[in-house]
Amino acid sequence: MTVVVETVSKSYGSVHALRDVSLRLDTGITGLLGPNGAGKTTLLSALGTVLRPDTGRVTVDGRDAYGSTAERIEIRRRLGYLPQEVGFPRSMTAFGFVEYIAVLKEWDDPRARGAEVNRVLDLVGLADRGRTRVRALSGGQRRRLSLAQALLGDPHLLVLDEPTTGVDPEQRAVLRQVLSRSGERACVLLATHQTEDIAALCDRVVVLAGGSVRFDGVVRELVESARGRVWLSDREYPGARVSWRTGTGRYRCVGGEAPPADAEPAEPAEPTLEDAYLLLVGAPAKTKAVAA
Amino acid sequence: MTAATAPARLARREAVLWQLTLLEIRRYLRHPLYLLGVALLLLSVAGMVASSGSDQSPLSAPIAPAFLMGVFGVVAAAQLAASGRRLGRGAGAVPLPERTRSLALAVAFVVPVLTAAAWLATFLVIYHVNPPADGVWWFGPLSAGHVLSMLVGTTVVSAFGGPALGLLVARWVRWRPAPLVAALLLVVAGMVTQGSDTFPRTVGLLMPWTQWSAGVTDGRAVYYGGSPQWWLVYALALCVLAVLAAMYRDPDADRPRYRVAAAVVVLIAVVSVSLAATTGVDHTRYLPAATASGS
Amino acid sequence: MSTLTPNSSWHPPSASLAEYATGQPSAVTAASVEAHLVACPECRRAVAPLAPTAVVEAGRVGLRSALQRPRAPWAVRLARRAGLSDPDAVLLTASSALRDSWIVSLVVVLGFAAAAPSFAGGLGDAAFLVIAPLVPVVGVALVYAGTEPTIEAIAGAAPYSQLRLLLLRAAAVLVTTLPLVALSALLARGGGWSMFGWLLPSLAFTAAVLALSTWVAVEVASPVVALLWTGTVCAAAFHQSAQAVVSAAVQPLYLVLAAGAAAAVAVQVRRGHTPGGIA
Numbered sequence: 001m002t003v004v005v006e007t008v009s010k011s012y013g014s015v016h017a018l019r020d021v022s023l024r025l026d027t028g029i030t031g032l033l034g035p036n037g038a039g040k041t042t043l044l045s046a047l048g049t050v051l052r053p054d055t056g057r058v059t060v061d062g063r064d065a066y067g068s069t070a071e072r073i074e075i076r077r078r079l080g081y082l083p084q085e086v087g088f089p090r091s092m093t094a095f096g097f098v099e100y101i102a103v104l105k106e107w108d109d110p111r112a113r114g115a116e117v118n119r120v121l122d123l124v125g126l127a128d129r130g131r132t133r134v135r136a137l138s139g140g141q142r143r144r145l146s147l148a149q150a151l152l153g154d155p156h157l158l159v160l161d162e163p164t165t166g167v168d169p170e171q172r173a174v175l176r177q178v179l180s181r182s183g184e185r186a187c188v189l190l191a192t193h194q195t196e197d198i199a200a201l202c203d204r205v206v207v208l209a210g211g212s213v214r215f216d217g218v219v220r221e222l223v224e225s226a227r228g229r230v231w232l233s234d235r236e237y238p239g240a241r242v243s244w245r246t247g248t249g250r251y252r253c254v255g256g257e258a259p260p261a262d263a264e265p266a267e268p269a270e271p272t273l274e275d276a277y278l279l280l281v282g283a284p285a286k287t288k289a290v291a292a
Numbered sequence: 293m294t295a296a297t298a299p300a301r302l303a304r305r306e307a308v309l310w311q312l313t314l315l316e317i318r319r320y321l322r323h324p325l326y327l328l329g330v331a332l333l334l335l336s337v338a339g340m341v342a343s344s345g346s347d348q349s350p351l352s353a354p355i356a357p358a359f360l361m362g363v364f365g366v367v368a369a370a371q372l373a374a375s376g377r378r379l380g381r382g383a384g385a386v387p388l389p390e391r392t393r394s395l396a397l398a399v400a401f402v403v404p405v406l407t408a409a410a411w412l413a414t415f416l417v418i419y420h421v422n423p424p425a426d427g428v429w430w431f432g433p434l435s436a437g438h439v440l441s442m443l444v445g446t447t448v449v450s451a452f453g454g455p456a457l458g459l460l461v462a463r464w465v466r467w468r469p470a471p472l473v474a475a476l477l478l479v480v481a482g483m484v485t486q487g488s489d490t491f492p493r494t495v496g497l498l499m500p501w502t503q504w505s506a507g508v509t510d511g512r513a514v515y516y517g518g519s520p521q522w523w524l525v526y527a528l529a530l531c532v533l534a535v536l537a538a539m540y541r542d543p544d545a546d547r548p549r550y551r552v553a554a555a556v557v558v559l560i561a562v563v564s565v566s567l568a569a570t571t572g573v574d575h576t577r578y579l580p581a582a583t584a585s586g587s
Numbered sequence: 588m589s590t591l592t593p594n595s596s597w598h599p600p601s602a603s604l605a606e607y608a609t610g611q612p613s614a615v616t617a618a619s620v621e622a623h624l625v626a627c628p629e630c631r632r633a634v635a636p637l638a639p640t641a642v643v644e645a646g647r648v649g650l651r652s653a654l655q656r657p658r659a660p661w662a663v664r665l666a667r668r669a670g671l672s673d674p675d676a677v678l679l680t681a682s683s684a685l686r687d688s689w690i691v692s693l694v695v696v697l698g699f700a701a702a703a704p705s706f707a708g709g710l711g712d713a714a715f716l717v718i719a720p721l722v723p724v725v726g727v728a729l730v731y732a733g734t735e736p737t738i739e740a741i742a743g744a745a746p747y748s749q750l751r752l753l754l755l756r757a758a759a760v761l762v763t764t765l766p767l768v769a770l771s772a773l774l775a776r777g778g779g780w781s782m783f784g785w786l787l788p789s790l791a792f793t794a795a796v797l798a799l800s801t802w803v804a805v806e807v808a809s810p811v812v813a814l815l816w817t818g819t820v821c822a823a824a825f826h827q828s829a830q831a832v833v834s835a836a837v838q839p840l841y842l843v844l845a846a847g848a849a850a851a852v853a854v855q856v857r858r859g860h861t862p863g864g865i866a
Contacts, residue, residue, distance in 0.1 A: 050743040052859070069857070073746045081744035089735050092681065096657035100681045100738075101673045104745035104752075110673045111645065114652025130655035149741060159744075324807045325814070332818070352825065359818055367810040468732045469725050472810050473691070477722065479817050480714045483824070484702070 001027050001061055001078075001156040003047065008056030010042050017042040018053065019211040026064040029183035031219070032191040033196035033277055035210035040191040041084055041161055043208065047189065048081040048159045060157060075157070077106070080150035084161040085143065094121065094137065094145050095130035101149040120148040123178050125171060139166040147175065151182070158188040164197055176201055195274040199223075205273075209281040219273065226271035226279050230254050233266035241282055255279045308388060309396060316372065316400035325368040326404065329360035333411055336360075340418050349428045349513050350419050351439070351505035354446040357411045358501055361404040361447075362454030363475050368404075369458030370471030373397055373538075391542035394459060398535045401455045408451035413441060429505045429515045429579060438572075442504045442520035445456055449527045451502050454478075456534035457500070463541040493517050494569045494574070512578040519572025522564045529561035592641055598630055599623055608637035637817035660686050662763065678752065682857050688726030692767035695722055699771040713829035715775050717820045720789035721813050722768050727796050728809035731862045743861070750856040757797060765789065776782040784833030791815060794848035801855035802863035808862075 003025040010018045017039045034040050045051035046058055049065045049072050058065040060075045091095065098117045107113035121127050124144040125262055131225055133141060147163045163179070164172050180187055180201055192198065198219065205222055207215040231253045235241050241255030253266070254275050320326055332426055336356040376393055388396075424430050454475075463476045478500065485491045486503040496502050497518050506514040533554060540550045599607075599620050607620045621653075624631050659667070659680045667676050679685060695718060742752070765786070772785070792812050799808035823831045831837070 032675055045740075048744045050740060050859075076744060076746040079744060081741060083740040085737055089681070093655075093657050095652075095655040096681065097738075099677055101745065103677045104742050105745040106746055108672075108674045109648055111652070114656065115645075115648045118648060118651055118655075127783055131657075146737070146741075149730050243791065324803065325810055328811060330618065355821070355825075359814075359821065363817070364814055367814070371806055451790075467687075468806075469687075469691070469728050469809075472725060472728065472813055473812070476718065476813065479821070480717060483714045483717070483821070486709065 003061075003157060003187055003189075004057075004059040005043075005047070006057045006059070008043075008046055008053040008058060010039075010046065010051065010053045016211050018046070020056070021208070021213055022056075023206060023212070023213065023216060025187050025189060025204075027183075027185065027187050028204065029179065029188040029190060029202045031202035032189055032208060033193075033195070033198060033205060034191075035281055038208045038281075039211040040208055043194060044081075044159050044161050044189065045048065047157075048079065048083070049075055049102040050081070077153075078156040080152065080155035080158045080160075082146050082150040082158075082160040083165055085146060085165075088276055089134065092134050093131050093136060094126055097134060097145060097150050100154070102152050105152055107152070116152060116253055120151045123151060124148045124176050140171060142226070143167055144175065147178075151178070154182075154185070156186050158182055158186055158190075160189065161191045162193065163190065164192065164194060172197070195277055197270070199273045207277065207280055214280055222276045223271055223273050224276075224281075226254075226276035229279060230269045230271045230275045231266040232269045237266065242278060255282070310393060312388065312393065312396040313399045316376070316397050317403055319372055319376075320368065320400050320403040323368045323372065325364045325371075326361075329364040329404075330407060332360050333357060333407065337411065337414055337418075337480065349505050350415075350424050351429050351442070351515075352503075353415060354412075354443055355503075357447040358450040358454075359406040359479075361408045362450035362501070363479060365401070365404050365451065365455035366458040366461070366475040366478065367380045367471045369397065369401065369455035370462035370474075371398075371458075373459050373462035389542055389544055390463075390547045391539040394463065394535070394542070397459055398456065398538075401508050404451040404455060405448055408447045412447050415443075428513045433579060434515075438520055441524045445520060445524035445527050446501060446504070446582060449524065449531060451535065453500055453531045456531050456538070460534045460538045463538045487514070487516065497523060497526075497565060497569050500527065515573070515579070516576045517573045517575050518579075519568045519570075522568035522571060525564040526561055526568055529557050529564060533557050533561065534580075598627065600789070604630065604634050605637050608634050609639060610642075615624065643762035661685070662689060666762075672774050674841055675755055678755060683758055685726075688722075689763045689767075690728050691725055691729075692722050692764045695719075696767050696771040696774070699775040702775075711775070713820050713824035715772070716785060716829050716833060717817050719772060719785040720792050722764045723760055723789050723793045724796050724809055724813055726764050727757065727793055727800075728805055730756050730760060731800055731805040732809075739861070743859075749859075749861050750853060753797065753852065753856060753861065757793060761790070761793065778851060784830070784838070787838055787841040787845065788816070788833065791848065794845045794852065797862055798851040798855070800846040801852065801860040805862055 002241075005021060005023040007020045007022050008018055009020055021039070021043060032040050032043070042051065046053050047060075047065075049058075052066050061078075063071040063075050065072060065075055092100070093190075096116060098115065098120060098229070102113045102117055106206040107116060117128075117204075118127070121130060124147055126141065126144055126148065129137065129141065134145070137145065143163065143166050147160070150158060150160060150163075158179075166174055167175060177199070179188060179190070183201070183203075190197070190202065202219055204217065205212060205215065205219050207222070209252075215225075231237070232246075232250045233243075233253055234250060236245070236251050237256075239256045240253035243251050243253035246252050252269065255278065333356060336353070340350075340353060373394070376397065378388070401550055411534070457478070458471050459472060461471050482499060482501055482503075485496045485499050487506045488496070493516060498518070502516075502518075502523060504518075504520060506516070536554050536557065538552055539545060540547065540554075603616060603620055607617055607624075624634065657680060659676055662685065663671070663676050663679050666679075667673070671679075699715065699718075743749070768785070768789070769783075772783075796805070796809050796812050799812065802808075820829050820832055823829050
């Protein structure tokens, strides 16, 4: 399963949501990181065959997503799409909701459909909630329900916009298991704010900011780009791009100028994905005089 | 951070309320139903210019702004109230209570009201320049107070009353098509009770909109009984009641005070509609007047 | 009642048991084997491994689904019996809008039945002509105003034909509302040609709202159509008679409107713009 995005652009009036974005995704899990307004949702919608870009092409396994209707339907038959949650049909039951989507995915035989709906509900841990109304589910449970419908039919392409938002850590571990298993056979694109999810799950990561791709490569590479630019110090260091007090009482300082040699002892820290991300897209720090 | 003093907080709240009112005014101005209403009102003005001077009864024209600002406004205001609630929920930061937002929206009804008033002014100018032919109900057969109060009551006040009804429905009824159904019921109720043989004139006067003159039937122009001046007061009372009831919905409202205010308004309404039914013109009149067995 | 004991030591031959487990034997054999199994734990243990697990598993899963599947409204169940396919039934069960539009139609019928006496004469005609064609319009507004953006976004990414979904919903609204409106016509207007003058307008307006909803929100489209029609009827009632808007001379207009709106809907949906959905 290969997805190719060629110089895709999309604007809403004067806002350029995507500028000449080009990507290639293969089987496996790719993370999509970026601040709000970076164009993540637009890109995911374009990949989900629901938002035609102004320019460029989106090709899924050789089929043009915005070419002929027949090709688009063929892509949709192998697609699982999870949009960012905006609203939810509150009076539906969990089972009813997934079954509705299953019918839209052409599961005509009621027996097979019922079995498949139960299978995906089991996968996300909502097996005993089939008859509960959506309005009685917590935010995390609704998110898991939304993910369940994307998993119907074991799709070859999974486009997921923030699947683990609001999900408690225990359930997030379950979802990570599900997603990593899907990643063995399918191409999964996962947009999220949670850098820990990316670090735990993804082989590759794409960083999107201001509508363009800032980084496209292996997670390890991105993390390494922050090496030598992160320190732990005993006090807040004004020259850092951002620094905060950690639970151990020491300050983690990321980016900016290196602390001067005669300052308080500061040792380099092991960079994390979050540090690398902050360095890549964070606003440049205002220059401040360093206290002697 | 120092705590804001009470006057400063009040001032800030008033400033926010003013900002909110301006926002609602802008939203009303941009609402498709309002814009469509304005377009059709302009058409009606063109129609009046074209036909003024012939023996159309001018007093039946006020139905145009009543429908295009009032009835359209039922749905427009309800949608603004509902979407305002959604916006407030999304923003999260707006601390204004629901009753204040209702009040701000009610103030924003100045938009349809002024539009109806503009129509009325145009209407009066047109018929001043080109007075209608004899044999219709107009200044002359009727006193200025009569004509003006019926005109204002059925145009400008309706332009407030319709949206007020929409606001009321939006606050109290959570069913989505409710405003449209309310608007249709309003029209049907008007159609059935006005100028009807089945319902006496009193029922017609109880309606939120009433017909005073029905154009020419069988060669005679009809004018219905009642006192338009008192009816104007009644219509205004209904408008105030609707807004109060909409604000009452807020669980934090000072409900006893609202109940007292509502009781006063209800009293005014009951008194004024009774006076409207019993004073003024006491029977349906025709022009030209019937000759033999008069009616 | 005496406890059942196996009849001495007779047991069904294993061939019969195997047949029973796979559901093959004749009714008589099955009945006698089953009667024996009720009383004989030994044979029950022998039968268990013979049952094909797939069938049993499917049965278990089927039961679970049947228990969890939301109960369709009675109208949909009725339609199922009349031939509506199972997938279509699921799609129509999804929203409560159809039940709501049925309730609206019922209210209209009852309203006209109750108010029939006061509907004599021109204004009564006008009132009826305002309401009758708009009932399906309100129904369409219910269906599409009730859809949530998330579910429509997900539906947009599914292979199911959006046009077919739209037609299914529209057909359901019409089937739910039109018969009841016809009934109210009977109650309010008596029989005669005027009974059906409103039918073509109602189809035309339903199509018009659907078409308009592919451009603007359905909450705007339906009031616009409804209120324009209301104004037209009122104006006609004022000047001549309300019946003028449904006279034979005017009917072809509604046919043209219906056809044009239907074509617009088809084109828009093919291009990906669905009512109530993401553009």
